[in-house]
Amino acid sequence: AQKVTQAQTEISVVEKEDVTLDCVYETRDTTYYLFWYKQPPSGELVFLIRRNSFDEQNEISGRYSWNFQKSTSSFNFTITASQVVDSAVYFCAFPVNAGNMLTFGGGTRLMVKP
Amino acid sequence: GAGVSQSPSNKVTEKGKDVELRCDPISGHTALYWYRQSLGQGLEFLIYFQGNSAPDKSGLPSDRFSAERTGGSVSTLTIQRTQQEDSAVYLCASSQGGGRGETQYFGPGTRLLVL
Numbered sequence: 001a002q003k004v005t006q007a008q009t010e011i012s013v014v015e016k017e018d019v020t021l022d023c024v025y026e027t028r029d030t031t032y033y034l035f036w037y038k039q040p041p042s043g044e045l046v047f048l049i050r051r052n053s054f055d056e057q058n059e060i061s062g063r064y065s066w067n068f069q070k071s072t073s074s075f076n077f078t079i080t081a082s083q084v085v086d087s088a089v090y091f092c093a094f095p096v097n098a099g100n101m102l103t104f105g106g107g108t109r110l111m112v113k114p
Numbered sequence: 115g116a117g118v119s120q121s122p123s124n125k126v127t128e129k130g131k132d133v134e135l136r137c138d139p140i141s142g143h144t145a146l147y148w149y150r151q152s153l154g155q156g157l158e159f160l161i162y163f164q165g166n167s168a169p170d171k172s173g174l175p176s177d178r179f180s181a182e183r184t185g186g187s188v189s190t191l192t193i194q195r196t197q198q199e200d201s202a203v204y205l206c207a208s209s210q211g212g213g214r215g216e217t218q219y220f221g222p223g224t225r226l227l228v229l
Contacts, residue, residue, distance in 0.1 A: 035217070043223050044220060045207075047219060095215055097172070100145070101147070101172075102149075102159065102207075
């Protein structure tokens with residue numbers, strides 16, 4: 001089966017703390033893609049990043065960084081110096097069925113308190 | 115440019131009524147997707163369009179659900195004889211060509227409440 005697991009359902013941190021959101025995936029494919037989306041209280045899913053399985057370099061974008069490790073089938077997301085505006089539900093996702101349908105993890109609700 | 119738009123943003127209906135949800139994808143995107151987000155089921159895929167064709171309808175939960183796309187652009191998701199378990203947020207997404215691993219961009223969703 002191809003699936004994505006986000007074991008952390010809810011995380012609460014105080015502003016300026018660093019926080020890591022875990023994502024573990026299962027696939028038999030040798031080539032695949034992984035995504036992270038953010039869903040703020042407004043409800044819209046906002047695309048954050050796409051990685052392909054050929055590229056294991058860590059990615060950094062401002063306060064956000066992603067650690068992709070094929071050896072452990074993980075694609076973890078770290079927010080450095082968290083801010084209240086980072087409060088949202090974060091989803092890891094994985095295309096299946098020839099890449100058309102996204103299957104999502106259960107999401108991690110991040111609450112950043114001032 | 116403009117993102118994916120959906121209408122209505124909220125819909126309240128009575129059990130047994132039909133509803134139509136509309137999605138306007140990003141201009142030029144040939145692939146369009148419908149998903150449903152509910153408390154108990156998380157985010158679920160419903161249907162995928164490439165142009166006006168729907169090669170993957172595997173996620174439609176019952177024959178009360180149907181969707182069409184016209185002119186390779188706007189799509190309508192229709193739920194007939196709505197049930198309370200249909201209450202959810204219906205999300206539409208589009209991608210440029212529908213190829214493997216393409217980024218899907220989501221609209222704001224339609225919140226459907228069936229009383």
